[in-house]
Amino acid sequence: MAPPPRARSALQAMKNLGFSSKVAAPLLKKLLEVYDNNWQLIEDNGYQVLIDSILEEQELKATAGKKQDAVADEDAEVSRKRLRQQSENTASSLMLGPDSPSSKKLRVEADCSLGALLRQRRAEPVLPQVEDMGRLVLASPQEERDEHDTPLISRRETRASAHARRASFAQENVESISLLTYGRCEKTIGEASSSVIMLKEPKIEPGTEVLDNSNVHSPSTSKSKQADSDPPEFEVPIAMILPDHPLAAGNEVHQCQHSQGETSPRDMSSLQENDVESLAAQTEAKNADKAKRNGSLSDNASNGKASELVTSQGASSTTVDIASSDTGAVKLQFSFNSGSPDLPLPSIDAFFKMVEDRCLKSYKFLPSDFSLLKVMKEMCQVASDLTVEPSYDRQETPTLSVNDSVGGSTRQTVDRHKEDRQEKGKENVAPEHSNLKVVQYPQTALGDLRPPHDPTDITRGEERIPISLVNEVSNERYPSHFYYIPRNLIYQNAYVNFSLARIGDEDCCSDCYGDCLAATIPCPCARETGGEYAYTCKGLVKESFLDECISMNCNPHKHQHVYCQDCPLERPKSGDAPGKCKGHLVRKFIKECWSKCGCSMQCKNRIIQRGITCNLQVFFTPEGKGWGLRTLDELPKGTFVCEYVGEVLTNIELYNRTIQSTGNARHTYPVLLDADWGSEGVLKDEEALCLDATFYGNVARFVNHRCVDANMVEIPVEVETPDRHYYHLAFFTARKIEKNEELTWDYGIDFSDVSHPVKAFKCRCGSKFCRDMKRSRARSKALVLR
Numbered sequence: 136m137a138p139p140p141r142a143r144s145a146l147q148a149m150k151n152l153g154f155s156s157k158v159a160a161p162l163l164k165k166l167l168e169v170y171d172n173n174w175q176l177i178e179d180n181g182y183q184v185l186i187d188s189i190l191e192e193q194e195l196k197a198t199a200g201k202k203q204d205a206v207a208d209e210d211a212e213v214s215r216k217r218l219r220q221q222s223e224n225t226a227s228s229l230m231l232g233p234d235s236p237s238s239k240k241l242r243v244e245a246d247c248s249l250g251a252l253l254r255q256r257r258a259e260p261v262l263p264q265v266e267d268m269g270r271l272v273l274a275s276p277q278e279e280r281d282e283h284d285t286p287l288i289s290r291r292e293t294r295a296s297a298h299a300r301r302a303s304f305a306q307e308n309v310e311s312i313s314l315l316t317y318g319r320c321e322k323t324i325g326e327a328s329s330s331v332i333m334l335k336e337p338k339i340e341p342g343t344e345v346l347d348n349s350n351v352h353s354p355s356t357s358k359s360k361q362a363d364s365d366p367p368e369f370e371v372p373i374a375m376i377l378p379d380h381p382l383a384a385g386n387e388v389h390q391c392q393h394s395q396g397e398t399s400p401r402d403m404s405s406l407q408e409n410d411v412e413s414l415a416a417q418t419e420a421k422n423a424d425k426a427k428r429n430g431s432l433s434d435n436a437s438n439g440k441a442s443e444l445v446t447s448q449g450a451s452s453t454t455v456d457i458a459s460s461d462t463g464a465v466k467l468q469f470s471f472n473s474g475s476p477d478l479p480l481p482s483i484d485a486f487f488k489m490v491e492d493r494c495l496k497s498y499k500f501l502p503s504d505f506s507l508l509k510v511m512k513e514m515c516q517v518a519s520d521l522t523v524e525p526s527y528d529r530q531e532t533p534t535l536s537v538n539d540s541v542g543g544s545t546r547q548t549v550d551r552h553k554e555d556r557q558e559k560g561k562e563n564v565a566p567e568h569s570n571l572k573v574v575q576y577p578q579t580a581l582g583d584l585r586p587p588h589d590p591t592d593i594t595r596g597e598e599r600i601p602i603s604l605v606n607e608v609s610n611e612r613y614p615s616h617f618y619y620i621p622r623n624l625i626y627q628n629a630y631v632n633f634s635l636a637r638i639g640d641e642d643c644c645s646d647c648y649g650d651c652l653a654a655t656i657p658c659p660c661a662r663e664t665g666g667e668y669a670y671t672c673k674g675l676v677k678e679s680f681l682d683e684c685i686s687m688n689c690n691p692h693k694h695q696h697v698y699c700q701d702c703p704l705e706r707p708k709s710g711d712a713p714g715k716c717k718g719h720l721v722r723k724f725i726k727e728c729w730s731k732c733g734c735s736m737q738c739k740n741r742i743i744q745r746g747i748t749c750n751l752q753v754f755f756t757p758e759g760k761g762w763g764l765r766t767l768d769e770l771p772k773g774t775f776v777c778e779y780v781g782e783v784l785t786n787i788e789l790y791n792r793t794i795q796s797t798g799n800a801r802h803t804y805p806v807l808l809d810a811d812w813g814s815e816g817v818l819k820d821e822e823a824l825c826l827d828a829t830f831y832g833n834v835a836r837f838v839n840h841r842c843v844d845a846n847m848v849e850i851p852v853e854v855e856t857p858d859r860h861y862y863h864l865a866f867f868t869a870r871k872i873e874k875n876e877e878l879t880w881d882y883g884i885d886f887s888d889v890s891h892p893v894k895a896f897k898c899r900c901g902s903k904f905c906r907d908m909k910r911s912r913a914r915s916k917a918l919v920l921r
């Protein structure tokens with residue numbers, strides 16, 4: 136039996152690349168099974184996923200040591216060459232001419248897709264830094280696990296979409312690429328089994344991920360404009376919008392007039408029913424031709440469905456199905472009114488890429504496999520699922536309209552077919568021409584569907600151990616406006632720079648092996664702490680070290696301070712002349728071994744970088760302090776509990792954020808990273824940093840304040856960079872802590888400082904040393920009167 140037309144086309148395309156049908160057909164069949172007959176996934180990017188499968192199979196055969204005859208090898212090589220050529224051509228044809236300055240970049244990207252990028256870079260002397268950085272960070276254990284757990288084929292799906300993004304990203308000029316912070320060249324055929332994260336300039340600490348790369352400063356920014364950057368693939372969860380983000384208010388989504396039918400009133404005026412049929416055939420043929428040439432929307436997105444095409448007064452309008460729910464009951468359509476029948480439709484790849492790039496810029500957080508198409512499919516599915524919920528009072532057909540610059544006007548429609556509504560007995564549809572409103576669902580129902588935090592693990596699996604959340608005191612179920620992150624993230628302008636090259640021999644122990652604490656002579660990493668490690672071989676902070684840190688908190692005036700000539704804290708106070716520096720306590724640092732060190736991850740001089748290991752719980756305090764953190768185990772003195780994780784903000788960003796805040800929220804107290812401000816001369820604004828855990832943070836943001844005799848003490852820890860304007864802040868137990876005891880920390884608040892931008896709370900710490908004088912006085916007065 137002859138294969139169906141799409142299969143024929145696929146096999147033909149493979150043949151053109153030098154792969155016989157005998158080779159391609161079984162893999163195509165397998166892919167169809169895996170992708171549930173979704174042809175579009177297979178056809179995407181010139182059958183990239185199929186090509187990958189073929190190449191991979193060939194590689195597997197080769198590595199399994201099976202004899203391959205020389206002719207076959209030659210064929211495969213020819214195929215690969217052709218494939219590279221094809222990838223280049225495809226990408227080039229999207230936007231660039233063959234002589235475009237970015238074409239070099241495109242070649243690199245295409246090679247990357249074949250697993251040759253790393254080899255090429257290793258052989259490329261021009262970019263030693265990129266090469267070094269490319270080896271700098273291996274995939275996180277989580278990532279490796281995922282990579283191995285995921286079946287090969289479905290991994291390829293991610294890879295294919297990454298390829299697509301890469302290819303299309305490469306269309307952008309090199310400058311925009313150079314702004315990337317890091318991208319990942321995914322594991323490719325014939326490469327070592329671990330994924331490699333390619334760090335790009337500016338260099339960012341592995342403990343640090345970037346929210347917004349557009350403003351990261353690097354001394355070598357211009358250097359990074361070399362045409363050799365990967366597109367950004369962020370390792371962090373799906374888009375999260377800060378409460379004040381402009382997009383959060385839906386600024387870019389223009390709701391339009393619509394009816395319960397398929398077109399808006401505006402469209403209706405331009406669509407002349409009579410014109411349609413007479414012109415449709417001609418224009419359709421023309422557009423189909425164009426689409427074929429361009430790989431355009433109607434071609435790519437057809438997904439087996441016919442496009443509807445209408446023309447009016449010389450303008451062409453094409454309606455294309457983009458995505459649909461599983462049953463096809465809900466679908467998203469784009470309608471292109473190009474204004475002229477000659478205007479080509481945009482390519483779907485270019486369209487998705489552009490929107491994905493915009494999302495990346497706007498939302499900061501995107502997962503590496505973010506795909507607009509997936510989001511759209513999800514939208515359809517959600518709309519479909521919600522429709523069958525009997526309790527929802529659906530008032531109208533939801534229609535979203537988006538104005539975008541991709542060729543004429545773009546209308547995006549979530550269309551409930553009328554038949555479906557009738558079928559399901561849903562007649563409560565909005566009156567015609569009513570304005571679109573987001574369908575209102577009962578708060579509780581939505582809350583039930585999507586709780587913002589999982590009470591069994593508030594970390595959402597981001598930590599090595601789950602951390603539960605309980606409230607036995609009030610009705611507050613979850614902390615609001617809070618997203619768990621296990622590592623610091625740069626909000627926007629902070630300058631955090633790390634690279635292997637900046638770590639000299641005196642700052643690492645490349646000759647060490649195993650556990651540094653087991654060696655007879657301390658390694659260079661102990662230099663910071665006077666030639667002795669700060670940790671004991673049991674992984675606790677040494678008592679003498681700890682006591683000095685506690686003393687600094689209790690009696691800061693007895694310890695050394697530095698005074699800035701030009702204090703970054705005073706700079707944002709506009710209006711007045713910058714005030715005098717109030718002084719910064721010079722703190723003691725711990726320095727941990729790191730990636731440039733030869734020791735293993737089990738080295739006892741690596742404590743905080745291993746993450747939380749104590750059993751902790753977020754709970755609602757009965758004393759009116761809101762949520763708090765407690766330990767579920769007894770903890771000896773000097774135990775590492777957790778790091779203070781949050782957004783890395785410049786002091787100016789923090790100042791602006793604080794000024795804008797409404798003052799209603801329970802503030803988390805941002806911490807200034809000023810423990811060694813004296814050592815780096817005058818700090819630039821982007822180097823004067825702090826950590827704010829209000830919106831993004833880890834469990835440390837639930838630690839409440841206790842004056843003076845808090846049971847935890849914070850200690851600055853240097854891990855990846857010798858720079859002293861960025862470091863980690865780790866909490867260690869200041870004494871033995873009992874099971875179920877609340878964990879506290881002295882925020883160092885001066886309760887009498889009314890000029891501080893963050894208004895102090897009324898302290899309920901219960902310490903006999905409480906510094907909140909007004910309350911202390913009131914309390915003693917009450918005691919006297921009794």
Ligand SMILES: C[S@@+](CC[C@H](N)C(=O)[O-])C[C@H]1O[C@@H](n2cnc3c(N)ncnc32)[C@H](O)[C@@H]1O
Pocket residue numbers: 614759760761762763801802803804835836837838839840841896897898899900901
């Ligand atoms: C870092 S957060 C701690 C988590 C916070 N309790 C919550 O529910 O999100 C700091 C905020 O907790 C509250 N808080 C912390 N320590 C307190 C104390 N000793 N007395 C009263 N409120 C306190 C204050 O509202 C403060 O702004």
